[in-house]
Amino acid sequence: MTTIWVDRLHPHPSNPRQDLGDLTELADSIRIRGVLQNLTVVPDKSLPDGEYFVVIGHRRRAAAMLCDLRELPCMIKEMDERTQIETMLLENVQREDLTVYEQAQGFQMMLNLGGSVSDIAERTGFSESTVRRRINLLELDQDKFKEADARGATLSDYAELEKIKCVDRKNAVLEKVGTDNFKHSLKQAIDTERKEEQIAVWREALSSFATEIESSKGYRQIKYYHTSNEPADIQPDDADTVEHFFMFDQWGGAYLYILPGATQEPEEDPAEVERWKRLEHRKNGLTEATKRAYELRKEFVAGVSASKVKKQLAEIVTYVTVELMRFYSTLKEAMVAEVFGVEFDEDNEDMNPAIIHSVVSKSPERALFLMAYCLFDDRETHGYSNVYRAEHRENNSLDDLYTLLEKLGYGMSDEEKALQDGSHELFSDDKPEDDQ
Numbered sequence: 001m002t003t004i005w006v007d008r009l010h011p012h013p014s015n016p017r018q019d020l021g022d023l024t025e026l027a028d029s030i031r032i033r034g035v036l037q038n039l040t041v042v043p044d045k046s047l048p049d050g051e052y053f054v055v056i057g058h059r060r061r062a063a064a065m066l067c068d069l070r071e072l073p074c075m076i077k078e079m080d081e082r083t084q085i086e087t088m089l090l091e092n093v094q095r096e097d098l099t100v101y102e103q104a105q106g107f108q109m110m111l112n113l114g115g116s117v118s119d120i121a122e123r124t125g126f127s128e129s130t131v132r133r134r135i136n137l138l139e140l141d142q143d144k145f146k147e148a149d150a151r152g153a154t155l156s157d158y159a160e161l162e163k164i165k166c167v168d169r170k171n172a173v174l175e176k177v178g179t180d181n182f183k184h185s186l187k188q189a190i191d192t193e194r195k196e197e198q199i200a201v202w203r204e205a206l207s208s209f210a211t212e213i214e215s216s217k218g219y220r221q222i223k224y225y226h227t228s229n230e231p232a233d234i235q236p237d238d239a240d241t242v243e244h245f246f247m248f249d250q251w252g253g254a255y256l257y258i259l260p261g262a263t264q265e266p267e268e269d270p271a272e273v274e275r276w277k278r279l280e281h282r283k284n285g286l287t288e289a290t291k292r293a294y295e296l297r298k299e300f301v302a303g304v305s306a307s308k309v310k311k312q313l314a315e316i317v318t319y320v321t322v323e324l325m326r327f328y329s330t331l332k333e334a335m336v337a338e339v340f341g342v343e344f345d346e347d348n349e350d351m352n353p354a355i356i357h358s359v360v361s362k363s364p365e366r367a368l369f370l371m372a373y374c375l376f377d378d379r380e381t382h383g384y385s386n387v388y389r390a391e392h393r394e395n396n397s398l399d400d401l402y403t404l405l406e407k408l409g410y411g412m413s414d415e416e417k418a419l420q421d422g423s424h425e426l427f428s429d430d431k432p433e434d435d436q
Contacts (some may be wrong), residue, residue, distance in 0.1 A: 001038050003071045008051045009061055014085050016106035017092045026063040039074045055084050056091055082113040099149050104134040141171045151178030164189050180411025187292045195252050198227045202254050205231035210244035219245055219257035221273055227252050251281045282390035285426040290383030293416045300410045301373045306363040312407050316369045319404050336374050376401055384419045392422035
């Protein structure tokens with residue numbers, strides 16, 4: 001051990017931890033007891049003789065400077081650059097001092113110095129899949145990443161982003177982390193990628209007998225396909241004798257065309273065809289938006305903690321009472337099993353009462369809330385639209401459910417609010433600018 005002047009000790013330029021946090025408590029301790037643990041420092045060619053980079057003890061150095069200490073006890077060691085980074089990373093990881101962003105940077109530094117994913121996993125104690133996921137996070141926009149960390153992003157939030165394949169789309173959803181719109185934006189992005197995959201399947205199927213076109217002008221529409229379905233038996237009987245064409249609209253719908261006069265069938269009114277296309281788009285869009293809102297509600301309910309339920313127990317009991325008076329509901333046992341997180345045997349008429357009791361006995365209050373939700377009989381088609389006419393409709397029962405969920409901490413996404421108050425763009429019959 002040797003004593004070194006504080007002004008000859010420098011923060012390590014590759015320290016994974018950039019934010020040293022609140023130093024007040026540590027500084028108070030140093031004023032009373034002094035620095036009880038040596039700093040670990042290393043010489044470097046970029047520094048003058050007698051000056052060092054700190055490897056272990058960055059917070060102690062910074063706190064000591066707040067106390068106006070002039071000297072600090074140090075251990076001088078020789079380490080290569082890779083060992084220095086590993087040492088700093090391990091020290092902070094073991095103390096849970098690193099943010100996810102800083103951790104990812106540390107792993108990347110170790111890779112850059114010649115380490116492998118398996119090496120990093122072995123040295124840090126993380127699984128290889130965790131190391132890969134952290135490194136993959138560096139593909140994201142770094143400013144947005146830091147902002148998400150500042151908003152309190154969790155490891156589970158970043159794990160959810162892995163469900164999105166497109167980096168640009170990940171960055172767009174990353175902006176919503178820590179807000180009420182995160183879960184909704186995540187589902188919307190996943191739905192969009194799933195739709196793109198479906199369109200690719202449809203493009204291959206349609207290309208087997210038709211030619212893709214960019215504009216419908218000069219063609220006659222004969223068929224519309226909603227691409228959420230599988231393209232089974234879509235080839236027309238006259239595909240060998242009549243030339244067919246296809247295109248996708250801006251919402252993912254697929255249309256099949258022929259040339260005017262190619263058949264003897266009567267021509268359809270173009271204005272009526274356009275009106276029908278817009279209505280189909282709105283109907284399908286409202287179905288998807290309503291389903292997303294349902295999935296958000298269901299996931300939230302399944303994850304509500306017992307402590308939150310206890311705080312709103314009076315609200316829950318009131319809600320159950322109102323629902324029982326409003327409806328006579330036959331409970332669907334499969335739904336109860338899903339929400340309670342227990343196995344459901346479809347071959348048996350009744351769910352085993354012992355299973356239900358085992359769940360209820362752990363937290364009667366939470367079980368009461370889960371049963372209240374089951375009484376509501378929520379489903380993916382439960383929303384604020386008449387999908388057959390793509391019109392807004394009031395839904396007092398769903399309003400009451402949202403009110404209750406918000407008291408428990410649920411945050412309605414912008415889309416859910418727009419569905420509720422009728423301001424969603426899909427309720428409008430305005431003709432899109434695209435000539436499709």
